[in-house]
Amino acid sequence: MANPGTTIEAIAGEFGPHLSQSTGMRLDSTLVPDKVVNTHCCFCGQQCGIKLLVKDEVVVGFEPWYDFPFNEGKLCPKGVKRYLQGAHPDRLLHAYQRDTNSPNGFRALGYDEAIARVASEIQRIQDAHGPHAMACLSGASLTTEKCYLMGKFARVCLKSSNIDYNGRLCMVSAGAANKKAFGVDRAANSWADILKTQLVWISGANIAECAPITTDYVWQARENGAKVIVVDPRITAIARTCDLFLPIKPGRDVALFNGILHLMIENNWLDHDFIAKHTVNFDEVAAGVKDCSPSRTAEITGIAERAIRTAAEWWGEAQSSFLLHARGIEHHTHGVQNCLGAINIVLASGRIGREFCGYATITGQANGQGGREHGQKCDQLPGWRDLGNPEHRAHIAKIWGVAEQDLPPPGVDAYEIFRKIDRNEIKGLLSICFNPLVSLPDNNFVRRMLQKLEFYVAIDFFMNETARYADIVLPGSLHEEDEGTVTTAEGRVIKINKAVECPGDAREDWRIIQDIAKSLNRPHGFTFDSPREILEELRVASRGGVADYSGITYERLEKEHGVFWPCYSEEHPGTPRLFEPGTWNPVANGNGPFYFPDGKARFNAITYQPPAEVTDAEYPYILTTGRVISHFLSGTQTRRIGPLVDQCPEPYIEVHPELAGKLGLATGDWATAESRRGTCTLPVRVVTTIRPDTIFIPYHWPGRKSVNQLTISAQDAISKIPEYKVCAVRLKKVPAPSAEELARIEPAARVEV
Numbered sequence: 001m002a003n004p005g006t007t008i009e010a011i012a013g014e015f016g017p018h019l020s021q022s023t024g025m026r027l028d029s030t031l032v033p034d035k036v037v038n039t040h041c042c043f044c045g046q047q048c049g050i051k052l053l054v055k056d057e058v059v060v061g062f063e064p065w066y067d068f069p070f071n072e073g074k075l076c077p078k079g080v081k082r083y084l085q086g087a088h089p090d091r092l093l094h095a096y097q098r099d100t101n102s103p104n105g106f107r108a109l110g111y112d113e114a115i116a117r118v119a120s121e122i123q124r125i126q127d128a129h130g131p132h133a134m135a136c137l138s139g140a141s142l143t144t145e146k147c148y149l150m151g152k153f154a155r156v157c158l159k160s161s162n163i164d165y166n167g168r169l170c171m172v173s174a175g176a177a178n179k180k181a182f183g184v185d186r187a188a189n190s191w192a193d194i195l196k197t198q199l200v201w202i203s204g205a206n207i208a209e210c211a212p213i214t215t216d217y218v219w220q221a222r223e224n225g226a227k228v229i230v231v232d233p234r235i236t237a238i239a240r241t242c243d244l245f246l247p248i249k250p251g252r253d254v255a256l257f258n259g260i261l262h263l264m265i266e267n268n269w270l271d272h273d274f275i276a277k278h279t280v281n282f283d284e285v286a287a288g289v290k291d292c293s294p295s296r297t298a299e300i301t302g303i304a305e306r307a308i309r310t311a312a313e314w315w316g317e318a319q320s321s322f323l324l325h326a327r328g329i330e331h332h333t334h335g336v337q338n339c340l341g342a343i344n345i346v347l348a349s350g351r352i353g354r355e356f357c358g359y360a361t362i363t364g365q366a367n368g369q370g371g372r373e374h375g376q377k378c379d380q381l382p383g384w385r386d387l388g389n390p391e392h393r394a395h396i397a398k399i400w401g402v403a404e405q406d407l408p409p410p411g412v413d414a415y416e417i418f419r420k421i422d423r424n425e426i427k428g429l430l431s432i433c434f435n436p437l438v439s440l441p442d443n444n445f446v447r448r449m450l451q452k453l454e455f456y457v458a459i460d461f462f463m464n465e466t467a468r469y470a471d472i473v474l475p476g477s478l479h480e481e482d483e484g485t486v487t488t489a490e491g492r493v494i495k496i497n498k499a500v501e502c503p504g505d506a507r508e509d510w511r512i513i514q515d516i517a518k519s520l521n522r523p524h525g526f527t528f529d530s531p532r533e534i535l536e537e538l539r540v541a542s543r544g545g546v547a548d549y550s551g552i553t554y555e556r557l558e559k560e561h562g563v564f565w566p567c568y569s570e571e572h573p574g575t576p577r578l579f580e581p582g583t584w585n586p587v588a589n590g591n592g593p594f595y596f597p598d599g600k601a602r603f604n605a606i607t608y609q610p611p612a613e614v615t616d617a618e619y620p621y622i623l624t625t626g627r628v629i630s631h632f633l634s635g636t637q638t639r640r641i642g643p644l645v646d647q648c649p650e651p652y653i654e655v656h657p658e659l660a661g662k663l664g665l666a667t668g669d670w671a672t673a674e675s676r677r678g679t680c681t682l683p684v685r686v687v688t689t690i691r692p693d694t695i696f697i698p699y700h701w702p703g704r705k706s707v708n709q710l711t712i713s714a715q716d717a718i719s720k721i722p723e724y725k726v727c728a729v730r731l732k733k734v735p736a737p738s739a740e741e742l743a744r745i746e747p748a749a750r751v752e753v
């Protein structure tokens with residue numbers, strides 16, 4: 001049973017989150033750094049370039065990296081303060097073993113002893129229950145080299161089907177839709193094509209908070225004369241500067257995109273040549289949207305008919321356009337359909353694969369793109385190959401030096417792994433850079449499943465909330481303590497550089513994984529001496545696949561400020577803009593720009609279906625969740641950085657004045673939001689920027705502050721993404737908690753470093 005041996009307060013007292021501040025030598029303006037390291041921000045998928053200043057093996061500050069072309073020195077608040085995660089008092093410097101006799105629930109143990117214990121538990125579980133009884137949960141903040149290694153570790157070392165990753169909670173709906181429509185999953189264009197487009201359409205993307213540098217691109221486009229359309233249930237910061245705002249009811253995006261396509265067809269705002277030459281299936285889709293009249297679209301989406309007509313006209317008549325979307329349309333049980341709806345209006349316009357004509361999802365995690373390409377997904381092999389495809393299996397098995405039949409079959413998604421624990425099919429878990437207790441929906445279920453495990457080992461650099469349930473915690477590496485590559489939201493592969501060594505007993509994650517393999521006496525394929533060696537194997541493994549990295553080297557990445565994949569040889573320039581007429585890809589083999597044998601993109605017929613849980617008399621309001629600018633995902637890092645916590649210390653409930661009036665709520669009051677799965681009591685913010693039928697709670701916090709106590713575990717049938725953006729709740733005013741009660745809700749001490 002993986003249970004914390006003590007109270008959460010006791011564990012938090014020892015392992016945090018404590019708050020770092022800029023003090024000591026970080027405040028010394030005369031300090032001369034020992035070195036300045038060009039690298040990237042550790043947080044979102046924009047992967048802004050940054051120069052880290054290092055003194056005495058501590059990252060003491062940063063400088064803008066003006067030459068890096070994506071952000072040209074600009075950073076958001078998280079990037080500005082990211083240097084405060086290094087030399088942090090909560091940094092794990094040892095391995096830990098759960099110890100119910102210890103006041104803080106854990107005792108330190110030597111690294112080698114910890115690895116031996118992990119190996120012996122894996123062996124015990126696999127001997128007793130078979131190879132698939134061990135599961136792995138990996139992360140999309142890891143470098144691509146580590147993601148590749150994790151996929152290989154699960155299939156070759158553990159011989160288990162059960163590996164998946166936290167990108168499952170992020171971009172998979174867009175990925176699945178891109179594969180269905182284009183045959184490849186990557187932003188169609190680099191962000192440079194936003195700058196001079198005539199129209200930017202942003203659906204379900206709070207870019208000013210979640211992808212701040214993209215805001216700069218959109219505003220530059222506006223300076224150049226572009227119009228901006230924003231579709232969102234909340235008037236987000238980017239919505240406040242747009243030309244047309246469509247306040248959609250959460251979960252109704254298919255209806256909107258179908259309604260827009262209906263008007264495009266009715267008004268002949270179509271690129272007939274492009275549709276005929278480069279696509280298939282338009283007629284079926286056109287027939288499917290016949291009934292999607294503006295009045296019906298307005299009724300379903302809650303958007304005024306006039307606004308729908310204006311949006312269709314602007315989209316229909318534009319000469320160039322760039323459509324962006326993010327989790328707002330992806331975190332749904334119909335997330336793939338939502339994305340296909342967006343793609344349908346792009347294809348009907350013919351505005352893709354040309355200068356200033358583009359389409360992209362905005363990846364969330366640092367390596368949200370690279371992390372979903374090279375084999376840590378449950379059904380995937382490197383180079384975006386398919387674990388269920390005999391030819392692909394044979395190709396990778398040969399490179400890995402194993403028999404094809406020894407590779408396990410495809411496994412299940414990250415949430416299903418927890419359901420398998422419930423069904424006693426999985427007994428042991430290894431997680432790396434994944435904090436499911438905060439980030440998965442209906443997390444009371446997740447907690448019970450962690451408690452049910454026979455053995456759980458967590459690899460991380462801080463004791464995250466899930467790791468508190470671990471039997472063994474292994475100290476992994478921070479972003480600045482290792483080198484490797486990541487792939488940005490644009491599809492640009494870039495180089496992360498090491499600034500400092502791992503402190504104490506901490507190790508680079510790829511070493512830890514290999515040490516476990518060796519301790520299991522299964523070292524075959526796990527003898528790499530550096531990330532560079534891993535990349536060299538990945539280059540070979542990806543060759544001929546859709547995500548072909550074979551021409552990418554560390555030297556090129558440094559010299560060229562990144563290379564866009566596919567990159568077929570060291571002489572190939574890379575591919576900033578996919579789908580340009582005349583481009584070659586290994587699937588179409590000269591037949592056209594899209595990644596299907598005929599080279600044509602696919603229209604996909606989609607029909608509006610309501611969300612998994614709709615409101616009713618008992619639960620009358622829609623809950624939607626999302627991020628704030630000061631925090632990142634499950635908050636393992638940002639809830640430890642003092643200035644970011646100062647900016648946004650607590651979660652809150654956003655309520656429209658109309659609903660607030662009905663419930664007698666004012667800003668500063670406390671309210672309990674309750675769904676069929678749990679309750680969450682938080683302070684209220686009354687705002688005019690949200691729909692009156694919807695409330696919003698940001699999701700970066702654990703325990704009793706976690707909105708994921710309320711969210712529903714219903715998933716998209718294809719992508720398996722959970723429906724974070726819609727569930728039904730009720731809301732009631734409650735007395736403010738006492739100071740004592742407040743202290744019990746995730747205590748955080750302020751520590752200066």
Ligand code: SF4
Nearest residue numbers: 041044047048076079
């Ligand atoms: S969080 Fe994202 S936008 Fe902000 S600095 Fe880092 S990479 Fe750039």
